[in-house]
Amino acid sequence: MYRSWWLLGAIHLLVSVVTAMLPQSPIQCDGTGGCNLFNSYGVWNDRKNCHVPNVTYPRTENELLRAVAYANQNKLKLRVVSQFSHTIPKLACPATSTGNSLLISTSSYDSGIEIDAANLAVTVDGGVGLRKLIDTVEAAGLSLVAAPYWEGVSIGGLISTGSHGSSWWGKGGSVHDHIVGLSLIVPAKQSEGYAKILRLEPKDQLFNAAKVSMGLLGVISKVKLLLEKGFKRSVSYDFTDDDQIENKYMDHGKKYEFADITWYPSKHTAAYRYDNRVPLNISGDGVYDFLGFQANPILVSKSVRASEKVMDNGHNLSGKCILASSFLGYKKLVANGLKNGLIFTGYPVIGNQGKMQTSGSCLYSTGKDSSCAWDPRINGLFFYETTAIFPAPKFRDFILDVKKLRDLVKPENFCGVDIYNGFLIRFIKASEAYLGQPEESVVVDFNYYRADDASTPRFDQDVWEEVEQLAFFKHGAKPHWAKNRNMAFLNVQSKYSKFTKFVGVKRQLDPQNMFSSEWSDEIVFGKEGAKSDGCGLEGMCICSEDRHCSPGKGYFCKPGVVYEEARVCRYSPSSNVESDSPKTDL
Ligand SMILES: Cc1cc2nc3c(=O)[nH]c(=O)nc-3n(C[C@H](O)[C@H](O)[C@H](O)COP(=O)(O)OP(=O)(O)OC[C@H]3O[C@@H](n4cnc5c(N)ncnc54)[C@H](O)[C@@H]3O)c2cc1C
């Protein structure tokens, strides 16, 4: 069966004329006045709807100002969301506890892009999409150096959550470290018209609080970013073994401006990305159309999902491993989506910065038979995304523990992430932002299977829970604000030495807590909710009793294999059998 997906994938790549379905709006209204807000995967961490009584779509900064004033005057809770709502935790959802609320969508506030070529800077409206910004600056012969790999995001949204690409060079891989101006609309006194615009610059006290602020301080209306003269990049991948990866990642990050590493633990494989800038006059018109962000035939996404589900329910690890091998083989063949022209013909692939850093071709074309693989309307891929940020030298201990765990529980138990993108390892620099990274850091991302409903345990979930707890608790990693299951945020405030400074600014700019919600408290303040039956299954809690797992289905709360203090939901065929020993394949 896997052969046919492989083939379909290959055919798709060669033919590339499949038509696609645009992502739906994250705001779905039922016609009776109320609307629901979703993230791009269609499901929040708690799987509950986010009901919003009123949504407004300002087109100008002045309309934004009036919306904030209206909410303040009417004592409404207020949140902002972008065109596609790509943040996974429920941050964009306005509070429900106090009755009425307003949601501002920035999807129509997306036209202003003013380039100041002499000063190598650009000022953009908060709702402008990343692709539009990149294309506009490239057309002016300039380049934006740092950007996330996924282009379906808005400038306001990506800055707010500390989004990043990968670089230890220059100002580094985090976009917020390239900002030199930011306009923030905050609530104000009646005499000031209920709302005002703060024009912040790096010298302002509030600047470092406002850069990464999750929409908790106010609405970001304008962002001024530094640019550089246009440049190209030359990219190659080396798919090799993962030996010594713990001793190589530091040098790799230092040596190549846009380095990253994708580690496929079950396959003992690491793909090192060799990626440096080259001058514009070097020939090459390549693009990086990242495979995972290309439009997929809906049939393929559905059948991969269906098989993953059958394999998980059937505890078929070898099936998952076959799937992982075929995908890895395909990625190697097509260089992850790098294209010298129409297709990949060989390394290095050289192309303009604007075509190499960021992609998302599944966002565009129109039609019915292809889409982003995770489009919530198609029963396609459905997964969790864990993203942990480590002080650079500490990442080594994490790798060593993961390797130890892999070897103890058997590598087959790690095939689940290798079906997706393995462990994507990226590099970001120290930032002045209060809720940014205080030191040079390494970010690791991994995606893994999520069940269709909250009460269905996953066969290998104990492994991913242990890896998560290794990262966030044993090794003190910080969670990416825009990703992760809720447990990753437990106690997050104690991991930021400037957290109290941020809270001080919050009190000053938003004294009524207009921009707070029960969800933002849960995430940003890392508050643990009440532990209910089954809460461990979806990372809504760390289990401490069997009932937090699924004893009825054979999943019990057990200690970790490498990290004793971890508590994970592990399958054990009989409740009477001691199940602390690693499980085996079927
Ligand atoms: C497929 C995919 C790939 C991704 N790849 C990367 C990656 O490579 N690197 C990375 O770091 N991240 C990545 N992300 C995460 C993504 O960059 C963040 O989730 C980003 O915040 C999404 O921006 P958005 O415009 O969709 O914001 P939203 O999800 O709409 O909002 C995010 C937060 O910002 C607030 N907000 C939005 N606009 C404003 C505004 N104008 N003023 C004030 N507050 C605002 C919202 O209230 C919310 O709290 C990826 C996500 C997906 C789904």
Ligand SMILES: *[C@@H]1O[C@H](CO)[C@@H](O)[C@H](O)[C@H]1NC(C)=O
């Ligand atoms: C929704 O909010 C707008 C302000 O942005 C306001 O003018 C309008 O009356 C509100 N609608 C409802 C039904 O409250």
Ligand SMILES: *[C@@H]1O[C@H](CO)[C@@H](O)[C@H](O)[C@H]1NC(C)=O
């Ligand atoms: C590119 O331009 C630089 C100077 O700007 C020049 O030294 C170099 O020879 C040029 N290279 C090519 C391949 O044209």
Ligand SMILES: *[C@@H]1O[C@H](CO)[C@@H](O)[C@H](O)[C@H]1NC(C)=O
């Ligand atoms: C596991 O999946 C593989 C690949 O689909 C299949 O060939 C095999 O028969 C399955 N094994 C079991 C025990 O279901």
